[in-house]
Amino acid sequence: MAHHCLQCGAELQTTWNEREREACPQCGWVYYPQLKLSAAGLILKNDRLLLVRRAFEPWKDCWYLPAGYVEADEDPSEAAQREVLEETGLVVRAGRLLGGYYFDDDPRGNGFLLVYECRIRDGELSLTPETREAGFFTREQLPRPMAGAGHASAILDWQTGRLEISGATIDEP
Ligand SMILES: [Zn+2]
Structure with missing residues (x-):
């Protein structure tokens, strides 16, 4: 299931930011899932x-x-x-x-x-x-x-x- 950026709507991509995370390739917004x-x-x-x-x-x-x-x-x-x-x-x-x-x-x-x-x-x-x-x-x-x-x-x-x-x-x- 693809997540989208809350700031610009672009599809998030998996990146490395201390650990594997989803981030926006356009504006840099990072998705931090919580419990x-x-x-x-x-x-x-x-x-x-x-x-x-x-x-x-x-x-x-x-x-x-x-x-x-x-x-x-x-x-x-x-x-x-x-x-x-x-x-x-x-x-x-x-x-x-x-x-x-x-x-x-x-x-x-x-x-x-x-x-x-x-x-x-x-x-x-x-x-x-x-x-x-x-x-x-x-x-x-x-x-x-x-x-x-x-x-x-x-x-x-x-x-x-x-x-x-x-x-x-x-x-x-
Ligand atoms: Zn974005």
Whole structure:
């Protein structure tokens, strides 16, 4: 896929500038790709973890924490709340940042997944066009396959207690 210059529109060419990079042969503008940032909600009810099953590629049919990309003008914790609502119908409040996961396995680009502890405030768990299944799972009964892009790592860290949750997290609506 060819990239084009943001300054003059010319097609970028691969050059060497400390490392291999794309640059504009006409005006010299250099393309510096950055990691994509996504935010997820880790939501527990009776010590069961909320997971959703993705309806689309990439990661079609894989289970993941409700999550999505952070908009450039959005606080990541608010992105986590927004994505949980969009994907599960649950209104949540994002609390502590529990962990971050670098990933290089997503076809949409490398990124960093932020995982926030979220507590349910309102709403009913419901399916959306993006999610074909949703449910709460115990540590012993986690469904598979799990999505990449940091999700499997985060879910397994919850399973083994490496993602610490503070206090009571039952919070029925
Ligand atoms: Zn240019």
